[in-house]
Amino acid sequence: MPLTLVLCIFIIIAASFAHRKWYNAKLRQKRLATPLSDREWAIIIDQVPLCQKLPHDLRAKLSGKINLFLHQVEFLGCNELEVTEEMELSIAAQACLLIVNTDTWYDTLQTILIYPGAFKSISKEYDGYVVREREVVRLGESWARGPVILSWAHAAEGAFVDDDGHNVVLHEFAHQIDGLSGHTDGAPVLAKDHKFSEWQRTLNEAYNRLIFNTEMGRKTFLDSYGATAPQEFFAVAVEVFFERPTALKQEEPAVYAQMSKYFQLDPSKWD
Ligand SMILES: [Zn+2]
CATH class of the missing domain: 1.10.472.150 (Glucose-regulated metallo-peptidase M90, N-terminal domain)
Known part of the structure; x- marks a missing residue:
């Protein structure tokens, strides 16, 4: 195939991709x-x-x-x-x-x-090379x-x-x-001006506090389900950030500040 023909085909394909990208953005x-x-x-x-x-x-x-x-x-x-x-x-x-x-x-x-309502799902538990499956009832996944x-x-x-x-x-x-971010681990992608070290330290401290208080059998402000894993802590904190912002600000001010910076929102002032 002549070189000019190859070049023409390449240009047509590249132009078509560029047009598609432009159209989708529009x-x-x-x-x-x-x-x-x-x-x-x-x-x-x-x-x-x-x-x-x-x-x-x-x-x-x-x-x-x-x-x-x-x-x-x-x-x-x-x-x-x-x-x-x-x-x-x-x-x-x-x-x-x-x-x-x-x-x-x-x-x-x-x-x-x-x-329509709660549904059944399969939960996998890993123990070394052994994977155990069990049926669980869930409200969301x-x-x-x-x-x-x-x-x-x-x-x-x-x-x-x-x-x-x-x-x-x-x-x-x-x-x-x-x-x-590629991993569901309670550490979402942060904005450039948001320090990851601050996010991680603040949420880890609050997460460990929740684990400790849950293990001690104390009543906790955040749902104790948040003590099961860092990603669950994040999800539980998000629920409270939007639905009980003033209380979260009072109980866990540093967590509220991090969430507020991440979401670029201050729901405590919405009322
Ligand atoms: Zn969850």
Whole structure:
């Protein structure tokens, strides 16, 4: 094949890739700039009252991000559940609330599976070369670079009661953003001006405090489930950061400050 022909084919392929990239970026910007309708926003406020507390400038951002999220993600009902617009908007709104003011995005998320209620899952436990599998009942699950699985009954209640510090959707999407670093370990990718050493020291200290108090049988502010692993501590702290911000600021001020810096939000002032 003559060299000029090879060069032409290479240029055409490169131009086609560049055009596709440009088109996708344009489409993304358009979707981020397209607000939800008043009707959709009313459904969100009804399902996720926490969104009503958002400052006005963040509402517009949230609206565009929900729009982009809904174009990217497919919702599938399990056990004959029929997925409704309310379910999609509620879950999308809560997922996007976590990333409303940062550049973080759910790049790898394509599917959300929704069960009507708690669902059965297989838990694997590793003991050296031995892997034990057992059936567990879950309210939610998040797979790194894979789907989020939710019980709608618990997702709806978690969103509706927005001041008890328990929210399965925020919890599972905290795992999703944690996993974007390549490891779901309670250490998400931080902004350039956010020191990892400070994040790690603050969260580790609070995590160890929670383990100690849980082992001592003391009543703890953060759910004791957070004492099971650093990634669970992060997810539990995220639930409380959004649903009981003032109390978290009081009980664990350093954790609140780190979370506030990470999410670029100060929910303690939303009321
Ligand atoms: Zn978890």
